[in-house]
Amino acid sequence: MKANCWEGVKKLRVETVPDPQLLSSHDAIVRVTSTAICGSDLHLYNGFVPSMEKGDVLGHEFMGEVVEVGADVRKLKIGDRVVVPFPIACGVCAMCLDGLFACCENSNPNAWMAAKLWGHSPAGLFGYSHLLGGFAGGQAELVRVPFADIGPIKVPQGLTDEQVLFLSDIFPTGYMGAEMCDIKPGQVVAVWGAGPVGQLAIASARLLGAERVIAIDRFAYRLELAAAKAGATDTINYEDESVFEALKDLTAGRGPDACIDAVGLEAHGPAPVYAYDRAKQALMLETDRPIALREAILACRNGGTVSVIGVYGGFLDKFPMGAIVNRGLTLRSGQCHVQRYSARLLAHIERGDIDPSFVITHWLPLEEAPQAFEMFLHKRDNCEKVVLRT
Ligand code: NAD
Ligand code: ZN
Ligand code: ZN
Numbered sequence: 001m002k003a004n005c006w007e008g009v010k011k012l013r014v015e016t017v018p019d020p021q022l023l024s025s026h027d028a029i030v031r032v033t034s035t036a037i038c039g040s041d042l043h044l045y046n047g048f049v050p051s052m053e054k055g056d057v058l059g060h061e062f063m064g065e066v067v068e069v070g071a072d073v074r075k076l077k078i079g080d081r082v083v084v085p086f087p088i089a090c091g092v093c094a095m096c097l098d099g100l101f102a103c104c105e106n107s108n109p110n111a112w113m114a115a116k117l118w119g120h121s122p123a124g125l126f127g128y129s130h131l132l133g134g135f136a137g138g139q140a141e142l143v144r145v146p147f148a149d150i151g152p153i154k155v156p157q158g159l160t161d162e163q164v165l166f167l168s169d170i171f172p173t174g175y176m177g178a179e180m181c182d183i184k185p186g187q188v189v190a191v192w193g194a195g196p197v198g199q200l201a202i203a204s205a206r207l208l209g210a211e212r213v214i215a216i217d218r219f220a221y222r223l224e225l226a227a228a229k230a231g232a233t234d235t236i237n238y239e240d241e242s243v244f245e246a247l248k249d250l251t252a253g254r255g256p257d258a259c260i261d262a263v264g265l266e267a268h269g270p271a272p273v274y275a276y277d278r279a280k281q282a283l284m285l286e287t288d289r290p291i292a293l294r295e296a297i298l299a300c301r302n303g304g305t306v307s308v309i310g311v312y313g314g315f316l317d318k319f320p321m322g323a324i325v326n327r328g329l330t331l332r333s334g335q336c337h338v339q340r341y342s343a344r345l346l347a348h349i350e351r352g353d354i355d356p357s358f359v360i361t362h363w364l365p366l367e368e369a370p371q372a373f374e375m376f377l378h379k380r381d382n383c384e385k386v387v388l389r390t
Contacts, residue, residue, distance in 0.1 A: 002390075003057040003140035004369035009047035012370040017057065020136060020144035025070035028148035030082060034161040035062035035138045035366070037376050037386045038169060039195050039264065040311055044129065045373055048265060048287070048313055051113060051130040058369075060086035060126040061168040062138025063161060064390075066152075075149045082152035083167045084145055085338035087123040088135060091150035095123075102335040107146065108133045117314070122335060139369055141390050153342045156350065162357035163349055165387065166200070171356045172341035174200025174262070175207075177309035180332040181258035183208045190214040190247055190256040190299065191232075192292040194222035196359040196385040197309060198262035199230040203354055205260070206231035214250060216243055216292075218268065221382040229358040238269070247299045255301035263292035264310025280317055287314030297323050297331075308333035359385040366390045 003017045020029055038061055043049050063083040066076050076082065089096050090106035104123035108114060111121035113131045124146075127137015136143065145152060155164050178201055181189055189205045191198050194217035205213045212233045215226035226232035236246045247256055265288035268274055277289035296306050297320050306329055324331060348354050361384040364372050372386045 001141035002366060003136070004059060004366065004388075006044060006052050006056045006058055007054055010045060012045070012058070012373055014367050014369055015055075017055070017140075020142050022068060022070050023144065024146065025072035026147055026149065027070045028066050028073055028076055028145045028152070029068035030062070030064045030084060030143050030145050030152070031067045032062050032064040032138055032141060032143060032390050034064070034165050035059050035140075035388050035390070036165060037139075037369070037372055037388070039197060040128070041373070042377055043265065043311060043313070045377065046266065049129045049131070053130060056127070056129070056134070057136040057140050058127045059137030059139030060128055061165065061170070062126075062143060063155070063165050063168060064143075067142070069148065073148045076152060076154075081155045083155060083164050084126070084138065084143070085151045085153070085167075085172075085342065086126055086169045087335060087338055088125065088133065088146050089123055089150050089339055090147050096150070099337055099340045101337040101339040110134060125335070139366065139388060141366070151339055153346060156346075159349065160357075162360060162387065163355055164346070166196075166356040166359070167338075167342060167345055167349075169336065169338065170196050170359070171200050171345055172338045173197055173309055173336040174202070175204040175341055175345060176334065176336045177201040177260045177262060177307050178204035178208050178210070180307040181205065181260065181305050183210045183258065185209050186211045187257040188212045188214065188251055189258045189260060190216060190296070191260045191262055192216045192296055193262035193264075193310060194219065194226045195262065198260075199226055199359050199384070200356060201260050201262050201309065202226055202230040202232050203356075207348065207353060212250070214247065214256065219379055222384060225359070225384060243295055244299050251301070255299050255304065257301055258305045258307060259296035259300045261293045261296050261306065261308045261310045265289060265312045267291035267293075277317070286317040288312045288316050290316040290319060294318065294320055297329065300329055302327045303329070305330045305332060309336070311335070360387055362386040364388055
């Protein structure tokens with residue numbers, strides 16, 4: 001089969017690799033019809049995630065048709081059309097039973113590696129380094145899906161790939177980002193990052209009742225999309241004005257009730273701050289650039305919530321813990337527990353409350369994955385989200 005393989009930092013190649021095989025009686029094989037590129041893939045592309053190996057197949061947002069099932073798979077049959085959540089979860093461990101699917105205790109065969117870095121291991125993820133299991137990803141013609149009865153969501157007839165594909169990751173991720181804010185009617189939520197994850201966090205904050213949602217980014221086309229399609233009531237371009245001051249102006253001096261970081265470890269920022277974090281990162285004195293996160297913490301109102309769905313990998317510098325403690329902030333975070341949200345969000349799509357496909361700007365064949373990564377990384381051609389077709 002053909003697959004998009006990581007060959008080194010900023011080096012990808014679509015190669016012919018062996019077809020996946022069933023390794024357990026609980027596995028299924030899915031023939032991919034649509035797969036997307038995520039901001040999280042950029043962290044792998046740019047070399048910020050350790051333990052990538054030459055030839056690793058990327059991709060954790062995918063859907064397709066079941067073509068093979070193991071003997072113990074009960075819920076899926078050959079021919080079913082499914083969307084697959086990016087965290088691999090067993091469904092029966094203590095974490096899974098508690099709905100914390102992205103913290104599954106059984107799905108990462110390399111748990112010792114992750115535990116060395118983070119204390120304990122989270123779930124294995126598709127196409128996301130050996131630290132997180134070394135599972136081949138979904139930017140490929142075929143994928144092996146472990147624990148096939150737990151993750152895959154059967155797609156009801158009449159829904160297109162575009163409408164449901166993002167149930168694999170960015171819709172539930174944006175939704176969880178908003179849900180962690182415990183939004184009450186009348187509240188104001190600010191969202192850093194108007195990438196696909198930020199857009200769906202904005203849309204979800206509106207679904208959950210936020211009165212005002214403020215989008216923050218530096219790309220005008222992304223801020224325009226946030227206002228036109230996601231439901232942002234205000235936008236701030238951080239290259240044109242001080243985010244902190246603008247947020248004070250918009251909230252009578254108090255700050256937003258909740259702040260969502262949908263940027264993560266590769267944040268940009270005003271020149272001196274960016275130069276500081278970029279230099280420390282290059283010298284390996286910090287692993288991540290927490291520019292948006294620091295700003296979100298400082299801007300949040302007293303007693304408010306900072307919800308972090310942007311991905312961080314390691315250690316941060318100048319982290320304003322004093323603001324968190326002294327102003328009674330709540331910090332919440334996580335890789336998305338996708339399986340927890342599948343039914344609820346599919347129902348929203350079926351009812352027409354939301355159509356997450358509004359983020360798609362480019363459709364390309366899988367063969368063009370390397371060019372698509374380049375375009376998405378540099379936000380060329382007003383790229384918001386790329387879907388690859390096999
Ligand atoms: P993206 O690269 O398209 O979007 C990131 C956006 O952040 C860009 O538009 C960029 O201009 C903006 N940005 C950079 N610095 C900023 C700053 N200082 N202030 C405001 N905006 C800034 O990526 P995406 O696909 O939207 O993903 C966003 C993040 O979400 C990534 O870190 C990704 O790894 C993470 N993610 C997390 C989960 C999860 O489960 N928690 C799931 C999917 C993606
Ligand atoms: Zn993703
Ligand atoms: Zn589990």
